[in-house]
Amino acid sequence: MRQLAGKIGEGLKNSLPSAVNSLLVPLLAVLTAVVLGGIVIALAGGNPFLAYVGLFQGAFGNARAISETAIWATPYIFAGLAVALAFKGGLFNIGAEGQLAFGAVVSALIGYALPGWLGFDLPAIIHIPFAILCGGLTGALWAAIPGFLKAYTGGHEVINTIMMNYIALNLTSFLLNGPMKDPNPNNVIARTPVIAESARLAPLFEGYRIHWGFLLALLVAFLVWVLLWKTTLGFEIRTVGANPDAARYAGINVKRTIVLTMALSGLLAGMAGTIEVTALNHRHELGFSIGYGFDAIAIALLGKTHPLGVVIAAILFGAMRNGATRMQFLTQIPVDVISVIQALILLFVAADAIIRYIYRIRAASERVVLTRGWGG
Amino acid sequence: MDWKRFLFILLVIAVLFGAVVLVGMVKQEPIIIIASMLATTITVATPLTLGALSGLFCERSGVVNIGIEGMMLTAAFFGWLAAIYMSSIFGFPALPSLLVGVFFAIVSGGLMALLHAALSVTFKVDQIIGGTVINILAIGITGFLNRQLFFESGSVFGGTVPHGPGTLPNILIPVGQGVKAICGWFGPSESCLTFANSMDKIFSQGPITYAAILLVILSHFVLFKTTWGLRTRSVGEHPRAADTVGINVAKMRYANVILGGMLAGLGGAYFTLESVPSFEPLMTNGRGFIALAAMIFGNWTPFGAWAASLVFGAAQAMQINMQVFRDVIPPQWAFLQVSYVVGLAPYILTMLILTGIIGKTIPPAADGVPYEK
Incomplete structure (x- = not known):
């Protein structure tokens, strides 16, 4: 499974121009969340492919x-x-x-x-x-x-x-x-x-x-x-x-x-x-x-x-x-499943280390500080 | 706990109690009002106390946890779900179902904490973002499952909320009995019996409430009197030094965060298994964040956190008890009739406390900093 994921990461990195490369992690985060969301939908008894087709139709169909x-x-x-x-x-x-x-x-x-x-x-x-x-x-x-x-x-x-x-x-x-x-x-x-x-x-x-x-x-x-x-x-x-x-x-x-x-x-x-x-x-x-x-x-x-x-x-x-x-x-499938998918997207975006680990992408050169703890 | 903060806590509680006594005096005897305020204060402080203890273990080991709210919400849902499964699908009696519910609440709190530990210790994610992820994930999962299981016709429960096993029964500590016995020696008087009945009110609480108070004492002992506590604190203050003397920083942090999550889980169980017999989306209503403020105000100590939780409990108790006296509130105090306005008290109090005007507090030195070997 991870082999395959590593190949996906590798392939995407090589095929995309460098400007898009910084978008790689968010893109893969969305992708991963969508796949996991599909599993959740399947577990809840729905057809994930139909669900996503419906999602797309509902959003951009006409x-x-x-x-x-x-x-x-x-x-x-x-x-x-x-x-x-x-x-x-x-x-x-x-x-x-x-x-x-x-x-x-x-x-x-x-x-x-x-x-x-x-x-x-x-x-x-x-x-x-x-x-x-x-x-x-x-x-x-x-x-x-x-x-x-x-x-x-x-x-x-x-x-x-x-x-x-x-x-x-x-x-x-x-x-x-x-x-x-x-x-x-x-x-x-x-x-x-x-x-x-x-x-x-x-x-x-x-x-x-x-x-x-x-x-x-x-x-x-x-x-x-x-x-x-x-x-x-x-x-x-x-x-x-x-x-x-x-x-x-x-x-x-x-x-x-x-x-x-x-x-x-x-x-x-x-x-x-x-x-x-x-x-x-x-x-x-x-x-x-x-x-x-x-x-x-x-x-x-x-x-x-x-x-x-x-x-x-x-x-x-x-x-x-x-x-x-x-x-x-x-x-x-109740619309609330969207909240789960969005939470997963956030999880993978925030914890880009997980995405980098799954898809074997090298870490960014610098850590971006977003927030500070109680002390500072 | 320094005297300044202790005085502040006493003052706030006195003001909040005094307000209710002043309003309610025309209707009830002050001692009964004070007793019911005290009883409510202790009850509603329970999730705050447990949430604060949860934050305490995490932060003492150096991991900021703003995901307490989400851990509690998750635990509230899964605890309730387990109890309902036990009682309505497997047909168990109420009490065993509820106890299984409490167990699953604790486990689900621990699992959410495991995720937080993985994010902050292993993946070194910004811990405040990690906590926010926990909160959002909790809202998503509980909202989705709540809808899927109880409002969709295809589910095991057939699209309705089944009749649940109720709530954990209150346990009466017979302090009132003792008082009545003492009353008997002096010849029974009206006021003495009133006092005895008030005691019965205060000392009739749910098991999670008693557990919370015991856990405060236990946490103090664990943190300050045991090797485990010393290691936890050293990992939170100076992880490099701890690492040098052979303490496994990552392991200590994992353990404490999971322990914290289990405490938050017990706090979550309070909502659906002790307080009310049902689940509402978003029902924790910011209690996890207030608990965090209580922990900060308590200067990262169990007893301090408990005292601060009681202040917030008193603020909430005022709101609840004011409702009883709605009809006798004098017109010039009419704003007290509006629960939304009185309900602001805990939130404003939180902000006031965080300004540090009541004395600065000092977080553990390595709080929120991932440890890089």
């Missing part, structure tokens, strides 16, 4: 499927970029979920309540950007708190961002069951009223749900790349991430950079929630944000924390989530 995949991918791109950006700055943002939820709540509030507060209807050209901005800034503030605690007190961001997730979940439950609950007498769900027409981001094509948010996500991915590799701030973020001590000696304000990195990360996560509200759901409903935080981590790691990689990984994850319904229809 124009509508592609449109739906793009819709799934949009928040993943934003949230994945959020986690990836934080990783670049040496911070582990597990709190994308909370930032996303709060961004969504605030943009929904701006969406449905602002015209009433002002007493007149806003033009869409002002209302939409304002709602997105407010949602993004809320996410930024929400993430800046653990950033501040990390920089000035040393409280570890991993636990603090998780705590902020639970605080966000409790507070949004409170808001959506109380002050912000849809007052419609027929409504029993914890959700906000529908946002005004002027706050809705339009679909790209008539008859399809794919919306401008997807293009915005691609644009933002490009901007994150520019920020990280073409600006001074990006250089500072990467330096602090690679070696805070060296950054301090080089005269970079490490504490400020940490807070800023978390805020930017939260901004992106907040925008993920905002786009879902303004372009797709047109309201915020309790529970829709659950799971995005962990998916975002997997996407950021699978994309090797590079914006382009994140976009590709997000589309892959979006395709899996979208295609899962068709897969379930064909094989009666």
